[in-house]
Amino acid sequence: MVKKAVAEEGHIVCHKTLGTAAPAICAGFATHPSGRTASLALRLARAGVLTIVCVQPEQEDER
Incomplete structure (x- = not known):
């Protein structure tokens, strides 16, 4: 999954934000070299064109 995202200049969506109104880039992928x-x-x-907003996904037991 990481190799494909890197090859396509894409990213990986956080599994806890899939299907939500605001899917987020996986924090692990964002820190992967x-x-x-x-x-x-x-x-x-990083170039200032987009803004990074860190989110804390809901805990599964809070849904």
Whole structure:
């Protein structure tokens, strides 16, 4: 999954935010050495074109 996202300059969506109104980039992918440099969205955020907003997904028992 990581190799595909890196090859396509994409990212991986956080599994806890799938199906929500605000799916987020996986924090693990955002800190992965290859992921953070290859992802177009993360590069745009570092360039100031996009804004990074950190979220805390709901806990499964709170849903």
